[in-house]
Amino acid sequence: MNILVVGLGLIGASIAKTLKKNTDHYVLGWNRTASVSRRALEDGAVDETGELSELIPKADITFINIYEEGIVPFVLENRALFKEGSIVADSCGIKTKLCRRLEKEQLGFYFIGCHPMAGREVSGYENSLPTLFDGASFICTPTNAPKSKTDTLVELAKQMGFERTVVTTPEHHDEMIAFTSQIAHVLACSYVLSPLAPMHDGFSAGSYRDVSRVARINADMWSELFVANKEPLIREIDDLTANLEKFKAAISSEDTDALKELMRRANKIKEEIG
Numbered sequence: 001m002n003i004l005v006v007g008l009g010l011i012g013a014s015i016a017k018t019l020k021k022n023t024d025h026y027v028l029g030w031n032r033t034a035s036v037s038r039r040a041l042e043d044g045a046v047d048e049t050g051e052l053s054e055l056i057p058k059a060d061i062t063f064i065n066i067y068e069e070g071i072v073p074f075v076l077e078n079r080a081l082f083k084e085g086s087i088v089a090d091s092c093g094i095k096t097k098l099c100r101r102l103e104k105e106q107l108g109f110y111f112i113g114c115h116p117m118a119g120r121e122v123s124g125y126e127n128s129l130p131t132l133f134d135g136a137s138f139i140c141t142p143t144n145a146p147k148s149k150t151d152t153l154v155e156l157a158k159q160m161g162f163e164r165t166v167v168t169t170p171e172h173h174d175e176m177i178a179f180t181s182q183i184a185h186v187l188a189c190s191y192v193l194s195p196l197a198p199m200h201d202g203f204s205a206g207s208y209r210d211v212s213r214v215a216r217i218n219a220d221m222w223s224e225l226f227v228a229n230k231e232p233l234i235r236e237i238d239d240l241t242a243n244l245e246k247f248k249a250a251i252s253s254e255d256t257d258a259l260k261e262l263m264r265r266a267n268k269i270k271e272e273i274g
Contacts, residue, residue: 118136123218
């Protein structure tokens with residue numbers, strides 16, 4: 001197949017490099033900054049670059065790797081260029097808003113929301129890796145695409161080396177991402193906003209490192225994702241706040257029995273779910 005990767009930042013370039021490393025598919029690449037496209041071609045991360053008007057009509061599958069707010073406009077602005085019956089996917093971390101918007105359109109191709117579940121605390125082409133998705137999950141959130149098209153993406157993900165593939169609804173994807181990813185970033189950012197954070201050196205070990213790691217964040221991208229997924233994320237913040245209040249009340253009243261019970265429950269859940 002011809003696979004076009006639009007946007008050659010951390011995720012897009014990693015997709016391209018993984019396709020080149022693990023599959024025999026022909027990889028086309030495009031980036032808004034032309035020098036990045038040229039570098040990808042020189043590095044062998046893609047087989048061909050050029051103008052979108054030349055690349056899009058050749059693609060059997062197109063992966064769009066740009067900020068969430070730009071995906072729907074990109075698809076609609078280029079709708080006449082996509083090959084009839086081809087698959088157009090994205091790699092955005094939020095699915096409901098864009099999937100439900102695009103399912104309303106009469107398109108000659110099939111849009112399927114996708115989320116390769118991997119990342120780094122750094123961004124850009126220079127930090128992309130052909131091994132970024134090793135052992136990772138690949139999530140598909142089809143709405144009105146036939147099962148055969150989703151099956152094509154699932155099979156491609158397996159070829160690329162993803163360990164697990166999940167097919168679900170956009171809504172379930174977003175509520176789970178609010179819990180497994182977004183709330184962790186909110187927590188980490190809240191944690192390092194403490195006035196004591198600058199003085200951690202010499203006092204910190206694994207706990208500080210583990211909790212604070214994802215506070216190293218792309219503010220432009222994550223602020224968009226938080227707002228786009230505000231309802232599920234607010235529910236998670238409410239749950240987290242309620243649990244913190246339970247700990248606060250038990251500590252304030254020196255109720256060690258209540259503290260022990262909270263920690264036993266948390267420990268039991270962690271042991272059961274991993």
